Amino acid sequence: MHLPTTFIFGLTASLALATECPYLKQERDVSAASITHQHVSHAPAEGKKGVMLMNRIAPSQSTLYITNADGTNERQLLNTTRTFDYHASFSPDGQWITFTSEREGDGNSDLYRVHPDGTGLKKVLATSSVEDGLVLSLDGSKAAYVSIANGYVANVWVMDMNNGTYSNAKILTNMDSVKEVSWSPDSYFAPAWSPDGEWIAFSSDRNTNWIGHGINNTGWEHTQDILYPCM
Secondary structure (H helix, E strand, O other): OOOOHHHHHHHHHHHHHHHHOHHHOOOOOOOHHHHHHHOOOOOOOOOOOOOOOOOOOOOOOEOOEEOOOOOOOOEEOOOOOOOEEEEEEEOOOOOOEEEEEOOOOOOOOEEEEEOOOOOOOEEEEOOOOOEEEEEEOOOOOEEEEEEOOOOOOOEEEEEEEEOOEEEEEEEOOOOHHHOOOOOOOOOEEEEEEOOOOOOEEEEEOOOOOOOOOOHHHOOOOOOOOOOOOOO
């Protein structure tokens, strides 16, 4: 039988690739038992849920801009460089812009306010916890925001505002009346005031039936083999 030259060449190349490329022969034990054995968990420090070691590649900067309502006269809100500012929101009276900033360190988000002309910059709330999403009530007397201050879980908080200084901060979520079931995610985000200031709407992932990525849904570790071409 006469085989085309191109077929013979392709068959030879495939055999050579299978012989020389170690990734095509690689076999790994990815059973749940093996993964559990290789990644032994340790008890967290006293008073802590645990510690996660991670690398975070942070954006070099995120800058806030402001324009007229028709999109003209775009300009930078603050005369700063290499800061990471985001989630800006106007106060109801238009006199202030509140925003989140990580200018104290990547991942350490705090709450600030500033006039629309860029003057009067002031910290509203800056702690070692993550704070985000500050929104003022219609009369400006209260502010709602998100913080992980209570057990490293994102919850909605409310505080009194007096000339930009906060006081009497209290948690609104993760209480018996709005508490999640024990097996589900339990975070609360994006508060928003009702026009009359009597209600706060928010988003939450509580009571969602999330399942881990792991083998047989046994955990959160996601394993994947990637075959690199051997050229």
